[in-house]
Each structure stands twice: as structure tokens, then as C-alpha cells.
Amino acid sequence: MAESYGKKDKxxxxxxxxxxxxxxxxxxMEGRMKREKILxxxxxxxxxxxMVLCAGGQAEESVANYPEKEIEAVITxxxxxxxxxxxxxxxxxxxxxLDGASIVPQNKSGASGALGSQxxxxxxxxxxxxxxxxxxSAGVWNVMGTSDLDVNDFQPIILLxxxxxxxxVKADAPWDTVEELISDAKSRPGKIISGYAAPGSLGHVxxxxxxxxxDTQFNMVPFGGGGKVTAALLGGHVDVAFNPLITVMANHQAxxxxxxxxxxxxxxxxxxxxxxxxVPSFSEVLPYGVMxxxxxxxxxxxxxxxxxxxxxxxxxxxxxxxxxxxxYYLQLMGDTGDDxxxxxxxxxxxxxxxxxxxxxxxxxPADFDIPKK
Amino acid sequence: MFADALTSVLxxxxxxxxxxxxxxxxxxxxxxxxxxxxxxxxxxxLTFSWSMEYALAMIIxxxxxxxxxxxxxxxxxxxxxxxxxxxxxxxxxxxxxxxxAMMALGLARIGSFIGGLIGLxxxxxxxxxxxxxxxxxxxxxxxxxxxLGLITIGNLSEGSFIKAIISGLxxxxxxxxxxxxxxxxxxxxxxSMELMSxxxxxxxxxGFFGLSEVIVQMRIPSHRHKMIDQLGNVxxxxxxxxxxxxxxxxxxxxxxxxxxxxxxxxxxxSFLAYDNAKKTVKNPTQPFxxxxxxxxxxPEVANNAxxxxxxxxxxxxxxxxxxxxxxxxxxxxxxxxxxxxxxMVNSADLFWFIxxxxxxxxxxxxxxxxxxxxxxxxxxxxxxxxxxxxxxxLCFVGAYAIRNSPFDIVIMVTAGLIGYLFKLIxxxxxxxxxxxxxxxxxxxxxxxxxxxxxxxVLHMLFTRPIALVIFAFALLQVLDQIPVFxxxxxxxxxxxxxxxKIKK
Numbered sequence: 001m002a003e004s005y006g007k008k009d010k011x012x013x014x015x016x017x018x019x020x021x022x023x024x025x026x027x028x029m030e031g032r033m034k035r036e037k038i039l040x041x042x043x044x045x046x047x048x049x050x051m052v053l054c055a056g057g058q059a060e061e062s063v064a065n066y067p068e069k070e071i072e073a074v075i076t077x078x079x080x081x082x083x084x085x086x087x088x089x090x091x092x093x094x095x096x097x098l099d100g101a102s103i104v105p106q107n108k109s110g111a112s113g114a115l116g117s118q119x120x121x122x123x124x125x126x127x128x129x130x131x132x133x134x135x136x137s138a139g140v141w142n143v144m145g146t147s148d149l150d151v152n153d154f155q156p157i158i159l160l161x162x163x164x165x166x167x168x169v170k171a172d173a174p175w176d177t178v179e180e181l182i183s184d185a186k187s188r189p190g191k192i193i194s195g196y197a198a199p200g201s202l203g204h205v206x207x208x209x210x211x212x213x214x215d216t217q218f219n220m221v222p223f224g225g226g227g228k229v230t231a232a233l234l235g236g237h238v239d240v241a242f243n244p245l246i247t248v249m250a251n252h253q254a255x256x257x258x259x260x261x262x263x264x265x266x267x268x269x270x271x272x273x274x275x276x277x278x279v280p281s282f283s284e285v286l287p288y289g290v291m292x293x294x295x296x297x298x299x300x301x302x303x304x305x306x307x308x309x310x311x312x313x314x315x316x317x318x319x320x321x322x323x324x325x326x327x328y329y330l331q332l333m334g335d336t337g338d339d340x341x342x343x344x345x346x347x348x349x350x351x352x353x354x355x356x357x358x359x360x361x362x363x364x365p366a367d368f369d370i371p372k373k
Numbered sequence: 374m375f376a377d378a379l380t381s382v383l384x385x386x387x388x389x390x391x392x393x394x395x396x397x398x399x400x401x402x403x404x405x406x407x408x409x410x411x412x413x414x415x416x417x418x419l420t421f422s423w424s425m426e427y428a429l430a431m432i433i434x435x436x437x438x439x440x441x442x443x444x445x446x447x448x449x450x451x452x453x454x455x456x457x458x459x460x461x462x463x464x465x466x467x468x469x470x471x472x473x474a475m476m477a478l479g480l481a482r483i484g485s486f487i488g489g490l491i492g493l494x495x496x497x498x499x500x501x502x503x504x505x506x507x508x509x510x511x512x513x514x515x516x517x518x519x520x521l522g523l524i525t526i527g528n529l530s531e532g533s534f535i536k537a538i539i540s541g542l543x544x545x546x547x548x549x550x551x552x553x554x555x556x557x558x559x560x561x562x563x564x565s566m567e568l569m570s571x572x573x574x575x576x577x578x579x580g581f582f583g584l585s586e587v588i589v590q591m592r593i594p595s596h597r598h599k600m601i602d603q604l605g606n607v608x609x610x611x612x613x614x615x616x617x618x619x620x621x622x623x624x625x626x627x628x629x630x631x632x633x634x635x636x637x638x639x640x641x642x643s644f645l646a647y648d649n650a651k652k653t654v655k656n657p658t659q660p661f662x663x664x665x666x667x668x669x670x671x672p673e674v675a676n677n678a679x680x681x682x683x684x685x686x687x688x689x690x691x692x693x694x695x696x697x698x699x700x701x702x703x704x705x706x707x708x709x710x711x712x713x714x715x716x717m718v719n720s721a722d723l724f725w726f727i728x729x730x731x732x733x734x735x736x737x738x739x740x741x742x743x744x745x746x747x748x749x750x751x752x753x754x755x756x757x758x759x760x761x762x763x764x765x766x767l768c769f770v771g772a773y774a775i776r777n778s779p780f781d782i783v784i785m786v787t788a789g790l791i792g793y794l795f796k797l798i799x800x801x802x803x804x805x806x807x808x809x810x811x812x813x814x815x816x817x818x819x820x821x822x823x824x825x826x827x828x829x830v831l832h833m834l835f836t837r838p839i840a841l842v843i844f845a846f847a848l849l850q851v852l853d854q855i856p857v858f859x860x861x862x863x864x865x866x867x868x869x870x871x872x873x874k875i876k877k
Binding site for chain 1: 414507508509510511512552553554555556557558559566567569570587588591592635636686690691692693699703706707709711712713714715716718757758761762765766769773776777778779782783786817820821824825827
């Protein structure tokens with residue numbers, strides 16, 4: 001583009017530049033040393049602050065008077081996402097039941113939630129940092145090779161809720177029931193395209209689970225996000241997808257998609273059959289869903305864990321929470337203590353072995369003493 | 374329905390909240406490092422207990438104001454406040470150096486306003502058909518668009534073409550760091566868990582543009598004295614804009630269209646619009662990269678038209694088009710509303726309410742922007758040794774605040790030092806950012822394309838006409854840069870002309 005300009009113009013603008021510079025050049029050198037010193041000072045200061053941040057503050061607090069200060073709630077998924085919305089709706093209810101202590105939500109996403117969890121592990125086990133995460137991250141890090149951390153490195157407070165996936169297809173798809181989809185998939189293995197968000201995500205595990213227990217094969221393609229999967233399905237680029245109810249309800253009500261079934265043994269929606277009821281081979285692994293849970297670091301003093309658990313368990317009964325759960329199509333859980341571990345230990349073998357057998361997980365669950373079901 | 378929507382908008386609180394949102398949006402957008410996405414995320418959790426109307430008013434205000442705000446710091450300090458404002462700085466900062474900061478900001482503000490209105494028009498008038506066409510875009514078409522985006526690297530070089538390409542490749546290389554999108558296997562993470570989720574765009578942006586600029590300006594003070602000389606010219610002449618009508622229309626179509634495609638985003642919209650302006654405007658007011666008015670207007674029009682576009686998939690399909698609309702969707706659900714195909718039918722008044730709110734937000738920020746820019750330009754009268762330390766503190770805070778991760782500060786500082794080095798040896802940074810933004814997407818789409826076509830990519834490409842056209846267009850752009858092809862085109866062009874003459 002510069003060629004289109006006359007040389008005169010160019011020269012003129014250059015001259016202008018020079019005029020402006022000479023005036024300042026004299027003052028430049030004297031100020032320069034000073035500025036560089038200031039710059040250095042600020043950078044050193046900020047770096048020190050960073051290091052302090054990395055190290056994290058440590059102070060002694062008494063267990064009996066817990067909570068004496070703000071509690072930090074680390075959410076391992078990004079702001080505005082499903083987990084974040086669930087957590088941010090639950091936190092105020094829990095606050096009310098902790099003598100008005102404030103719980104400050106913080107999003108620390110990254111590495112499927114392993115980053116935020118590592119942050120909690122690096123903090124003291126004093127109950128002032130709690131972790132809100134999902135099973136589809138904390139339960140699979142070790143086999144996926146994401147992190148050495150595991151749910152076992154934490155102590156449970158409560159299992160909040162479960163988001164149950166649905167199997168859905170476009171409205172004009174040739175299948176009206178799951179059985180039709182399964183028999184078609186059997187007749188042409190690997191030809192039907194199934195979309196999912198990311199490796200090891202709920203959509204992916206559900207697709208693997210579906211294929212395994214219906215003895216079918218799909219061409220599974222990751223799309224980088226649940227929304228993009230639905231968009232690709234509506235555009236006809238993907239044949240079938242698996243996502244939680246909340247994300248597909250709008251298109252279902254508008255008749256743009258057909259929900260063939262939900263990953264449960266009992267009906268969740270009046271018009272949609274439960275997978276366990278129509279295909280009996282599924283009933284033993286269902287209901288299946290991604291669970292949102294609250295954890296604290298292992299070795300947190302028992303009285304603190306009890307206080308938090310009591311507050312959380314009571315908050316579960318709050319009508320506001322029930323109302324939110326209805327809006328969000330959440331399956332409320334509320335398991336604490338031993339019940340929590342029972343649910344997790346029941347869930348873990350199914351998912352980890354599925355991922356390992358599909359070649360998604362790099363390490364065998366057997367290495368982590370996870371029994372095969 | 375429209376009347377219902379109008380009456381609910383005419384509530385004074387709604388308008389006040391939109392104004393408040395717009396003002397804070399402009400301010401947050403203008404501060405390097407504090408992003409609009411972050412601001413809306415925080416707001417949404419604040420507004421849980423508010424009524425739906427009030428919450429929406431605030432969020433829409435922030436969204437609209439924030440996109441413009443990013444350009445303020447791009448023009449004044451050469452530090453874009455948001456990725457979508459990078460291109461605005463290419464010509465905006467040179468303008469500021471010439472003492473035309475107010476002019477540049479005026480262009481950006483009115484450009485944003487016009488872009489916002491046109492984007493809104495697309496939303497109000499053509500939302501359903503646009504969403505249908507947007508859905509027909511699958512992995513093949515996305516890959517084509519991303520290829521087009523990558524090609525703009527060649528057109529963004531201010532000096533050496535080779536340097537731009539190298540910078541772009543560095544960006545592409547950086548984008549491969551992190552978990553692989555298909556198998557989840559870590560790539561180039563060197564055992565670091567922080568690197569698993571890749572090199573963050575925002576910390577990189579803050580470092581490459583922010584911190585490196587701080588170092589540059591502290592070592593070599595820029596032409597501050599000139600910048601504050603002539604602040605008078607606040608409102609660009611009508612004539613300036615009339616001349617740009619075709620450019621504005623093209624840029625807004627690019628912006629609205631890119632916005633309507635889920636997951637592509639305003640950064641790419643502004644890059645494509647800038648690239649388009651550079652290619653199509655034959656006689657800019659000044660050469661591109663040296664203060665062309667067109668270079669400021671085109672990306673600003675595009676990144677604001679993107680807002681209207683991004684609302685289309687959200688309101689018609691319930692699929693968010695970018696990070697901010699994703700957060701908005703969360704807010705809708707919390708307030709008991711399911712955005713989706715039925716929203717236009719069941720709650721049409723809400724649809725119109727949103728459209729009118731955006732309209733009001735646009736008009737409000739036109740004035741708020743004027744007010745804010747007037748005060749913001751005063752920071753130019755600050756000495757670098759006062760201003761730059763403040764900016765560098767903002768850089769650190771901003772990098773940390775995105776994910777509350779100290780590691781992002783490390784990335785920001787590294788990027789800042791590399792960026793300074795780039796500036797010393799005159800390597801352009803823009804291509805690097807494009808590479809970083811598009812690299813991850815290109816990787817994902819390419820893999821999807823090969824998975825869906827089961828390896829027969831070329832074979833399947835010929836069954837997809839839209840993708841084929843996009844790729845052909847991309848190929849043409851590449852060929853256009855090859856000397857042999859240029860010669861050939863000249864010769865054949867002459868032949869055709871001669872042929873026509875003979876006929877006469």
C-alpha cells in the first residue's frame with residue numbers, strides 16, 4: 001500500500017518525525033537512567049509479590065472457633081460453566097449455615113481441574129480452602145496421566161448432585177428409539193458419527209459406555225465443547241451425541257432434536273424412556289452421571305470436617321436449592337462420609353476401565369488398585 | 374410484544390443499570406488485563422438475586438462497553454485491553470503518536486457504534502435464517518475459515534514478510550503446547566501441570582503487548598509531547614465516514630458472521646476485517662500501519678458487529694457464540710429461562726427486550742465513551758515514569774486474575790521479555806497472536822475433518838461446496854502473492870483488455 005503514496009508525502013512525514021525527536025533527545029538521556037531504575041524496582045517488587053502468592057500464607061487458627069476468617073472455595077472449572085453455576089448457587093446457602101462466615105468462590109480451571117486441586121493440596125489442611133470439583137476430573141486424573149492427584153487425597157464433605165446425560169439425535173434422524181439406533185449401529189459399525197466435547201469428558205465416557213453395553217461401534221469425534229457438539233448435531237455434521245439434560249432441553253422442547261433416552265433406570269422426563277428400562281444390559285451401570293462434589297484436603301481436623309458437612313447437608317434441604325435443582329435438571333444427592341465413598345467407589349471402576357479399554361486413558365486402573373467390574 | 378418490551382425497558386432503573394454497566398465495561402475494557410469475560414462472570418454471580426431485567430441490563434451494558442473499552446488503551450498506550458482490540462492499535466497508536474489520539478478514539482467509538490447497530494440489525498431482522506446457515510458450517514468450513522485467518526498473517530507484516538511468517542509460526546508452535554484435543558495426551562508440557570491447559574492467550578497478550586511496551590517506553594520515551602498537543606478534534610467529520618460506507622458494511626458483515634459461528638470469536642473477526650480493509654482500500658488517509666483511519670474503523674466495526682452476531686446462536690439455538698455469551702446463558706438459566714429455539718416464540722417480548730437493551734447500551738456508550746475518552750486521554754500527559762509502573766502493576770494483576778494462577782504471571786513476564794526482544798529486532802507481534810489464537814482451532818478442526826472423513830479428506834471436501842469455495846478463495850489469496858502468478862495475471866489482464874479493444 002505504501003507504494004501508492006508520493007515520495008513527497010513520505011519525506012514530509014519523516015521530516016516531522018525528526019523535528020519532534022530532536023527536542024526530546026536532549027532530555028532523553030538524563031531521564032533514562034532514572035526510568036530504568038524505577039522500572040527495575042517495580043518489576044522486582046511484582047516478582048516478589050508473585051513469589052509470595054506462589055508460596056501461600058500460613059497462619060495458625062484454632063479448630064474450635066472455626067470458621068474465624070474467610071473460606072476460599074476453589075471451583076476447578078471456568079466461570080459461567082455448569083459446575084460454576086451449581087457451585088455459586090450452593091455456596092450462599094452453605095454460608096448461611098456457617099454462622100455467616102463468608103465463602104469466597106474462586107475459579108481455578110485448567111488441566112481438567114487438576115490445577116485447582118493441586119492448589120488446594122498446597123494449602124494447609126485447616127478447612128479454609130475447600131474444593132468444588134467433578135468426578136469426570138478428580139476421578140480420572142491418575143489413569144488419564146493428567147496428575148498424580150486422586151479423590152483419595154481429599155476428604156469428602158458432600159456429593160452435591162449428578163448431571164445425567166441423555167442420548168439425542170437430530171429431529172429428522174432416521175431413528176425414533178434407542179433400539180433402532182443400536183440395531184442400525186450394529187449393521188454398520190463405526191459409520192455413525194458420535195460427537196463429544198473433550199477426551200474423558202462426560203459426553204465421551206457416556207458414548208463409550210453406550211457403545212460398550214450395546215455392543216456397537218461409533219466414529220467418535222471430539223468437538224472441544226458441549227455447545228459445539230449440539231451445534232454440529234443440529235447442522236447434521238454429527239449423528240448422535242450425549243450431553244446433560246439442561247444443555248439439550250431447549251432444543252428438545254422446540255422439536256429440533258429427539259432425546260432417545262436418559263442414562264438412568266427410572267424416567268427423568270415423562271416423554272423420554274430411561275435407557276435401563278428399554279435396554280436391560282445397561283441397568284447395572286445406571287444411573288450414570290457426572291457428580292459435583294465438595295472436598296477438603298486430607299488430614300483436615302475432624303471437627304472442621306463435621307462442621308462443614310453439617311452445613312452442607314442442611315443446605316441441601318433448603319427450598320431455594322431444590323428450586324434451583326429443578327430448573328437445572330439436577331439429580332440431588334447429598335451423600336456424606338461413608339455413603340460418599342460408596343458412590344465414588346461404585347462409579348470409579350466403570351469409568352476408569354471404560355477409558356482404559358478405549359485407549360483414552362494411558363495408565364491401567366489396575367496400577368491404582370481399581371478393581372475391574 | 375414489542376410494546377411490552379419497550380415499556381419494560383423504559384423503567385428508569387433499567388436504563389441507569391445499562392449506563393452503569395456500560396461505564397464499568399468501558400473502564401474494565403480499557404484496563405489492560407481486566408477482561409470483559411471476567412467482568413461479566415463476576416457480575417452474573419452478583420446479579421443472581423436481582424430481577425431478570427436488571428441483571429440483563431447490567432450484563433449487556435458491560436458487554437457493549439467493554440468491547441469498545443479495549444481499544445482505548447490500544448490507541449493511547451499501544452496496549453490492547455482485549456484480544457479483539459489488537460488490530461485497532463495497528464493504526465490507532467500511530468495516530469495517537471501524531472497527536473490525533475482523540476480523532477482515533479472518535480473513529481473507534483463511532484465505528485463501534487455503527488458496527489454495534491448493524492450487528493443488532495442482523496440479530497433483529499435475520500436471526501433465524503443466519504442461525505440456519507451458521508449450522509451448515511461443519512469442521513470442513515471452519516477449517517477453511519481458519520485457513521483464511523492464518524493467511525492474513527502475510528498481510529499484517531509491516532516490514533519484512535519473512536519476519537511476519539516466522540512470528541506467525543512461533544505462535545502456531547506455542548499453540549500446540551498442552552493437552553492434545555483428541556487423545557488428551559500432554560504435548561510439550563515438560564511434566565508441568567500448569568502447561569497442560571496450554572499457554573493462555575490473555576497472559577501472552579498482556580505480556581507481548583503490555584509489559585514489552587512498558588519496557589520500550591521506559592527505555593525510549595515516545596512522542597508524548599505531541600500526543601497531548603491537539604486534543605480538540607473529538608468528533609470525526611461526517612465526510613470521513615461517508616467515504617467509508619462500503620468498508621463499514623463489509624466489516625460489519627464479517628463481524629456479524631464470525632460472531633454467529635459458535636466458538637470463533639471477536640479476535641478473528643477484527644483480524645479478518647483489518648486484513649480486508651488493507652486489501653480493498655486503495656487510498657487510505659495514511660498508509661496502513663502508519664495511522665490509516667480505515668485501519669481503526671474496520672476492526673472496531675467488526676468486533677462490535679460481532680456482539681449482535683454472537684447473540685444469534687445463543688437466542689435461537691441456546692448455543693453460546695463466545696465466552697461472554699456462554700456466561701450470559703448461565704445467567705438466563707439461573708433466572709429460569711432457557712434460551713433456545715422456543716425463546717423467539719414463547720418469550721418474544723424478552724427477545725425484543727434484549728434487542729432494545731443492546732440498542733440503548735450502544736447509544737449510551739456513544740456518550741459515555743466520549744466522556745471517558747476525554748478523561749482517559751489525559752493519562753497521556755503523565756510522565757512515562759509515573760504511568761508505566763502503574764501499567765506494569767496492572768499487567769501483573771491482570772495476568773493473575775484470569776485464573777487466579779501465579780503461573781500465568783510467569784507466562785506474562787516471559788512473553789513480555791520476548792515481546793521486547795521482538796520489538797528490538799523489529800519482528801511483528803500480531804502474527805504471533807494470530808498463530809496462537811488460530812493454532813489450537815486449526816489443530817482441532819483438522820483432526821475432526823480427518824476423523825469424520827475417515828482419512829479421505831480431499832474426497833470428502835468435494836462433497837462440501839461451501840468449504841470448497843472458502844478453500845479456493847484461500848488458495849487464490851496465496852497465489853496472488855507469488856510473483857509468477859502476479860505476472861501471469863497482469864499479462865492475461867492486458868490480453869483481455871486488448872481483446873475487448875479489438876472487438877470495439
